[in-house]
Amino acid sequence: MEQSKTIHLIACGVLAPDMKRIAAQLNIPLTMTFLPGGLHNQPVELGQRLQQAIDEAGQVEECERIVIGYGICGRGTVGIKAPHVLKKQLFKDISEEEAERSPVVRQLLLQILKPEKPSGNSTSRYRLKAELHHPVIGIGAPVQYFLPQAGKLVNTEVIIPSRSTTG
DSSP: OOOOOEEEEEEEGGGHHHHHHHHHHTTOOEEEEEEOTTGGGSHHHHHHHHHHHHHHHHTSTTEEEEEEEOOOGGGTTTTOOOHHHHHHHHTTTSOHHHHHHOHHHHHHHHHHHSOOOOTTOOOOSOOOOOOOSSOEEOOSTTHHHHHHHHHHHTTOOEEOOTTOOOO
16 A cells, blocks of 8 residues: 655744644644744754755655745745655656666756756756746745745746735
């Protein structure tokens, strides 16, 4: 029997009571990690701790998606990636064994998953773009300022509910 896939929420601890209540009320099966509140004042530490939490959650076999409960937060969320979850999504279309046997697929995966170089410093002769086939839903006061542009980067629908602000 196949184990059910899960969604893992990683969010600011300030949001914990509301997130837990909403998930329970709507019967949304989530696993959750909450980082200490106030990390927006220490954006480097926020980025490191958030990336570590993403990496840990992504390595759990059942984790199919990760939801992040952060906004701009001192720009501490800039550059975070979920390579383990991305691989799981990619391997729904092609088996990991097939990918390992194909030098082209391996090279494409490396290009997708490697850290980005600052603009203009790339030695690659090509650039890959991703397209997300699921909508991104934003909540919180600042989402209208950055989420539409982020959605354009991955060619996906962005949904910002009319009552999306927190507080």
